[in-house]
Amino acid sequence: xxxxxxxxxxxxxxxxxxxxxxxxxxxxxxxxxxxxxxxxxxxxxxxxxx
Amino acid sequence: xxxxxxxxxxxxxxxxxxxxxxxxxxxxxxxxxxxxxxxxxxxxxxxxxxxxxxxxxxxxxxxxxxxxxxxxxxxxxxxxxxxxxxxxxxxxxxxxxxxxxxxxxxxxxxxxxxxxxxxxxxxxxxxxxxxxxxxxxxxxxxxxxxxxxxxxxxxxxxxxxxxxxxxxxxxxxxxxxxxxxxxxxxxxxxxxxxxxxxxxxxxxxxxxxxxxxxxxxxxxxxxxxxxxxxxxxxxxxxxxxxxxxxxxxxxxxxxxxxxxxxxxxxxxxxxxxxxxxxxxxxxxxxxxxxxxxxxxxxxxxxxxxxxxxxxxxxxxxxxxxxxxxxxxxxxxxxxxxxxxxxxxxxxxxxxxxxxxxxxxxxxxxxxxxxxxxxxxxxxxxxxxxxxxxxxxxxxxxxxxxxxxxxxxxxxxxxxxxxxxxxxxxxxxxxxxxxxxxxxxxxxxxxxxxxxxxxxxxxxxxxxxxxxxxxxxxxxxxxxxxxxxxxxxxxxxxxxxxxxxxxxxxxxxxxxxxxxxxxxxxxxxxxxxxxxxxxxxxxxxxxxxxxxxxxxxxxxxxxxxxxxxxxxxxxxxxxxxxxxxxxxxxxxxxxxxxxxxxxxxxxxxxxxxxxxxxxxxxxxxxxxxxxxxxxxxxxxxxxxxxxxxxxxxxxxxxxxxxxxxxxxxxxxxxxxxxxxxxxxxxxxxxxxxxxxxxxxxxxxxxxxxxxxxxxxxxxxxxxxxxxxxxxxxxxxxxxxxxxxxxxxxxxxxxxxxxxxxxxxxxxx
Numbered sequence: 003x004x005x006x007x008x009x010x011x012x013x014x015x016x017x018x019x020x021x022x023x024x025x026x027x028x029x030x031x032x033x034x035x036x037x038x039x040x041x042x043x044x045x046x047x048x049x050x051x052x
Numbered sequence: 053x054x055x056x057x058x059x060x061x062x063x064x065x066x067x068x069x070x071x072x073x074x075x076x077x078x079x080x081x082x083x084x085x086x087x088x089x090x091x092x093x094x095x096x097x098x099x100x101x102x103x104x105x106x107x108x109x110x111x112x113x114x115x116x117x118x119x120x121x122x123x124x125x126x127x128x129x130x131x132x133x134x135x136x137x138x139x140x141x142x143x144x145x146x147x148x149x150x151x152x153x154x155x156x157x158x159x160x161x162x163x164x165x166x167x168x169x170x171x172x173x174x175x176x177x178x179x180x181x182x183x184x185x186x187x188x189x190x191x192x193x194x195x196x197x198x199x200x201x202x203x204x205x206x207x208x209x210x211x212x213x214x215x216x217x218x219x220x221x222x223x224x225x226x227x228x229x230x231x232x233x234x235x236x237x238x239x240x241x242x243x244x245x246x247x248x249x250x251x252x253x254x255x256x257x258x259x260x261x262x263x264x265x266x267x268x269x270x271x272x273x274x275x276x277x278x279x280x281x282x283x284x285x286x287x288x289x290x291x292x293x294x295x296x297x298x299x300x301x302x303x304x305x306x307x308x309x310x311x312x313x314x315x316x317x318x319x320x321x322x323x324x325x326x327x328x329x330x331x332x333x334x335x336x337x338x339x340x341x342x343x344x345x346x347x348x349x350x351x352x353x354x355x356x357x358x359x360x361x362x363x364x365x366x367x368x369x370x371x372x373x374x375x376x377x378x379x380x381x382x383x384x385x386x387x388x389x390x391x392x393x394x395x396x397x398x399x400x401x402x403x404x405x406x407x408x409x410x411x412x413x414x415x416x417x418x419x420x421x422x423x424x425x426x427x428x429x430x431x432x433x434x435x436x437x438x439x440x441x442x443x444x445x446x447x448x449x450x451x452x453x454x455x456x457x458x459x460x461x462x463x464x465x466x467x468x469x470x471x472x473x474x475x476x477x478x479x480x481x482x483x484x485x486x487x488x489x490x491x492x493x494x495x496x497x498x499x500x501x502x503x504x505x506x507x508x509x510x511x512x513x514x515x516x517x518x519x520x521x522x523x524x525x526x527x528x529x530x531x532x533x534x535x536x537x538x539x540x541x542x543x544x545x546x547x548x549x550x551x552x553x554x555x556x557x558x559x560x561x562x563x564x565x566x567x568x569x570x571x572x573x574x575x576x577x578x579x580x581x582x583x584x585x586x587x588x589x590x591x592x593x594x595x596x597x598x599x600x601x602x603x604x605x606x607x608x609x610x611x612x613x614x615x616x617x618x619x620x621x622x623x624x625x626x627x628x629x630x631x632x633x634x635x636x637x638x639x640x641x642x643x644x645x646x647x648x649x650x651x652x653x654x655x656x657x658x659x660x661x662x663x664x665x666x667x668x669x670x671x672x673x674x675x676x677x678x679x680x681x682x683x684x685x686x687x688x689x690x691x692x693x694x695x696x697x698x699x700x701x702x703x704x705x706x707x708x709x710x711x712x713x714x715x716x717x718x719x720x721x722x723x724x725x726x727x728x729x730x731x732x733x734x735x736x737x738x739x740x741x742x743x744x745x746x747x748x749x750x751x752x753x754x755x756x757x758x759x760x761x762x763x764x765x766x767x768x769x770x771x772x773x774x775x776x777x778x779x780x781x782x783x784x785x786x787x788x789x790x791x792x793x794x795x796x797x798x799x800x801x802x803x804x805x806x807x808x809x810x811x812x813x814x815x
Binding site: 006010013014017018020021024025028029033034035036037038041042044045 | 099102103120121122123124170173174177178181184185188201208212
């Protein structure tokens with residue numbers, strides 16, 4: 003049972019990390035243009051930038 | 053500097069001009085020496101546009117980055133100050149085929165929407181995090197954790213759940229407090245009560261090292277409810293931003309002529325009574341006034357519904373929102389800002405909105421019965437347990453268990469889930485619903501009133517007679533007509549293009565406002581215009597068609613007749629509406645003959661012509677007083693008060709700004725079938741929402757007796773509440789099934805519409 007003493011805080015910390023990451027991504031505008039993001043992956047932008 | 057010529061779909065348009073101090077409000081700083089500006093570009097609505105704009109603008113000197121937001125049809129550009137001017141960006145966008153105007157999120161209220169959405173999403177994330185972690189601990193308790201371990205897990209749950217409830221529950225708490233302050237009860241009252249009581253009771257039990265704690269119930273409830281709330285918000289925000297994209301692309305202002313003859317540009321709000329403004333052909337009037345010089349034809353269709361242009365000369369009164377067709381005018385402003393004919397209509401509209409009884413959403417109507425019922429049941433449980441000789445503690449526990457189990461989780465999801473699916477489906481058929489209430493009202497409609505010009509018809513005339521015109525004559529007439537912005541001239545050119553003819557170049561074209569055009573071709577005089585202008589006698593039977601006469605030298609004249617063409621499917625839509633059991637009326641400001649003909653074609657029995665804006669309002673009001681639930685469909689400025697007075701209202705996307713704002717639903721595309729489709733989907737939505745209510749109530753009928761008997765453990769509560777929510781969501785998805793109005797053609801329509809948003813925008 004002593005494993006719980008480590009595992010529970012670790013689980014909570016990782017979960018909290020996920021929450022913080024989500025809120026960060028929300029704030030940085032990554033959910034602003036979901037439609038555009040879906041199309042961007044199909045774009046041919048392989049040409050080297052000059 | 054000559055501006056680059058920009059055309060879209062063959063239509064020339066002036067690029068937006070950034071002028072005056074005003075320009076600064078669109079520009080923000082994005083780092084040392086860097087500026088950021090955002091444009092709205094309605095044509096940037098397909099993935100190719102995204103790549104096209106980003107590569108093209110990105111290659112310009114001084115442009116640091118250009119990024120397209122496809123959802124919002126916006127372009128954000130970061131540029132180096134001094135190297136490139138924002139005006140150059142607009143011009144460049146114009147050259148590559150995108151009308152653009154600077155965009156200030158504040159002006160459309162989109163920022164507010166975004167902020168609210170962000171708040172809900174953050175609350176959703178926090179409750180989701182808390183729910184998953186607390187559930188993990190709860191499962192351990194249910195699987196048999198005991199004594200110290202159980203207490204530890206309960207304490208941990210409390211530490212996670214209490215802050216999460218305090219943070220994520222705020223939308224519900226605020227709403228509940230606001231309702232109670234007004235002496236009303238909404239769904240958020242039992243929600244808040246259930247969640248808070250579950251949390252406090254569990255904390256109390258945890259203190260005492262008791263067996264049951266309901267922390268998982270309170271956070272899971274919040275998670276499900278927030279999901280419903282966020283979906284509801286998403287639906288409204290999507291429709292609102294789509295409508296905001298349709299904002300006028302024309303600069304709102306006018307060229308003022310100073311006393312010393314100098315000309316300067318002024319924004320519409322800076323215009324004052326007594327100023328002289330120059331109105332070029334093709335411009336909308338910015339204010340009411342009197343013509344002081346020039347003769348021209350005015351298109352008043354947005355104001356009066358009249359499809360034939362009217363000739364104005366010095367001394368004529370003109371109104372804001374009218375379109376100057378043929379020649380430049382100088383107008384002395386007699387009323388500006390709040391005194392115009394337009395603002396008069398806005399006041400009428402506001403009055404109509406106020407007199408309309410406030411619509412109460414289904415969920416709130418239900419809450420009026422639900423909350424008292426639930427609270428009574430809890431009280432009965434408390435008293436019953438006391439009478440049966442149980443102690444205070446057990447009795448209160450049982451009563452609280454009733455409140456937790458009846459917390460309207462499924463009910464809170466029942467309506468928004470269905471409406472979100474329905475609005476998504478309508479959105480794909482290019483119908484944009486502003487909010488859920490509009491969808492509910494649409495289902496209850498029993499009378500549909502159509503405006504004629506621009507709503508049942510396309511608002512642009514088309515050649516109907518003679519069909520057997522000789523190719524030479526048409527090509528020659530089109531050559532003449534090319535020089536004019538008169539709607540009939542443009543209809544002639546369109547017809548020539550449609551038949552694959554090239555308009556014949558002619559010489560010495562002169563436009564005579566109010567009369568017509570003259571030119572020479574091979575030493576012969578050509579004339580196109582009114583009968584009087586071409587020396588043709590008036591016809592014996594005036595069928596109310598719009599006409600242009602054409603004369604070539606001494607030869608016999610031809611008469612071209614035009615008609616405002618119906619939207620495709622107009623007749624089918626009317627008959628479909630009738631089979632759905634709806635009464636259909638036609639209410640127009642146009643001439644009787646024109647209205648009558650349209651009414652006969654689409655088979656509408658009740659038609660009213662020459663209706664003023666006040667007349668339309670009175671007509672709708674009278675029907676409403678007679679107990680009818682009226683759907684008003686209209687596009688013009690003159691329809692706005694009637695739109696506001698209707699039980700609910702629809703406008704085509706080509707409508708005037710004011711018409712679009714007044715309407716609760718906006719449809720894009722050419723087809724009028726959107727009206728019938730919207731009513732059909734809304735009725736189906738209503739039926740499924742009712743089914744959902746039935747399911748939610750059924751769940752309560754099963755669960756409440758268990759709770760009253762004290763048999764609901766946290767495990768039972770968790771299973772019961774999750775299952776009911778999932779069943780309700782699954783049922784909601786059924787709205788999306790079934791035939792959708794061919795999405796592909798709807799998309800085409802939508803794109804086509806978006807390409808000409810500035811066309812009919814007024815003031």
